[in-house]
Amino acid sequence: MTPRIAALWRHPIKGHGREALEKVTLTKGQTMPWDRRWAVAHEMAQANETAWSPCANFSRGAKVPALMAINARCDEASGRVTLTHPDRPDLTFDPENEADSFLTWVRPLMPANRAQSTRIVRVEGRGMTDTDYPSLSLLNLASNDVMTQTMQQEISPLRWRGNIHMSGLEPWVEFDWIDKTVRLGEAELAIREPIVRCLATTANPDTGERDSDTLAALKTHFGHQNFGIYAEVTRSGKIAVGDPIEVLE
Structure with missing residues (x-):
């Protein structure tokens, strides 16, 4: 199965809402347009x-x-x-x-x-990401499926507030991409680091109530509190839901 972009999300106001996209143009050295704009x-x-x-x-x-x-x-x-x-x-x-x-x-x-x-x-020209560099976050849906199985309850990928959801991958393979470059559609991203998770992920994205100890599950079963990876755009280009994903050596 060819790895592909399964969904695109931006969060116009940091911590206050998510918006699904079908396509977007990424620019070298910048966050996803309108992501964490405020x-x-x-x-x-x-x-x-x-x-x-x-x-x-x-x-x-x-x-x-x-x-x-x-x-x-x-x-x-x-x-x-x-x-x-x-x-x-x-x-x-x-x-x-x-x-x-x-x-x-x-x-x-x-x-x-x-x-x-x-x-x-609002900082002009700079999305207020959690990193001190302009980043995008990538999530592997297969890893999320493992969390659902491990915790024996449905874990929505929206808990992780990522920008790019990826399908067609083996669970946790995204952590092997650190320091590599990934091509998605026309764009290329340098994978920088894993995302260390916080209490936000324990809240249900439908209700806003804390109903799942994702942090304890990660720590107990996998020995860390990481989920997803941060990346920087190194080559500008258009990306869209359904576009292929390729790891460049």
Whole structure:
């Protein structure tokens, strides 16, 4: 079976929703377009619009599991984002100019004992990835199937908040790609490192409730807390769902 791109996802507002794509054009040295374009700083954050900041500055699923149930849809022409959540009315807003409406919308999802969301941050030309370099995240669906089997419950791949889902691979083979280059469609990506996972993955992406100890399962059965791999775009090009994947030596 030829390995292929099974799904493409972007997360316009870091930690606040996911959006499925059919195709996208990747650019060397950049994140997926509109992925983590904005991030939501909390009241203790040191982040600003001048540079990348670590994830500890932002509201996210590791601290607020309810955020994991948000879906997003972008209108790139207008710059407006629509968010949906099972416990909130739909919201369409402009993150650049209508942050107050978003903060009002998200407040009921925030636990009272957590630092509250206070503002939306955007660094021009830089997606606010968890890495200090502009990265994309790749997930092997066969590895996710192993997690489902190991934990004896359905583990949605959406728990891992990846950009590129891959099919047609052996489980865990993606960790053998570190320091190699992978071609997907027209683009090429340098595989940098495994993704060390956090509490966000314990929350159900449909309900936003913590219902699965993914971290304990990874540690107990596989000796680590890694799932997926980070990559950098080294050759620009178009990619689409169904495109073949090739590891270049």
